[in-house]
Amino acid sequence: MTVKAIVTYPAEILEQVCEPVKIFDKKLAKLLTDMYETMIEFDGVGLAAPQIGVNKQIAIVDIDDESGTIELINPEILETSGEQNGIEGCLSFPGLYGEVLRPYYVKIKAYDRKGKPFVMEAEDYLARAIQHEIDHLHGVLFTSKVSKYLDEEELEEVEQND
Template structure:
């Protein structure tokens, strides 16, 4: 499970509409595993296949909640409601953050790594992560939606003495 190179903006693969996955095989399983390892290595909460240079409708998400690692193939948002405005960053756009308005609650349907239908509900951060990663599959980046964009804040660790 090698760590893959994360494609950086303005690479054109980030602006393509990703292709639907039709083969649920060992290549897909390896892609999902590599994406998860890459996301964790980069301290991300989500990663879409275009971010590793693969124009396929595949995402992984882990916001550190009870769901753990979520793998979604051919995901679609089937309903959304509520509203939240908050900061987002992107592994493909290092150094920048933006305030993005998103639905506070979404229902997402897709397929698992074997092609079986799956469905997730997400609120707050999970909802935001689903929307952010599914946007990647449409060639949309958070900077396209942000109400403001600014330099990413660095968290300073303080010595506890």
């Protein structure tokens, strides 16, 4: 298990469309484990492979609830509905936060580390985190969706009201 360095903007890899994973092997399993360790070390709720310099369609999400750690390989959004406005940050943009409008509900198809396909549904904060990470795999950064940036004072106010 290795904690990787986080790639920060304006690194080119963050704005590239990632390659699909074709080989599901021990190397992939180790990468997923390293991504999890890295996400935890940097106090994130999700991490996409390009954020550690790997141009592959791999992301993990763990929002600290009963859903546990979700590994998404070659994920596709099948359906979305509703909307939610919420604050997002990103490990690749340290100290930057903004309001982002996203669908409230998402249904996705992805593969697990063994190459087995699965479909899952998510709502609210989990749906937001999943969509944020899938965006990374398509070279889409949350900053392109921000309606309003928050300074530290505004961010503290929001956190106190949660």
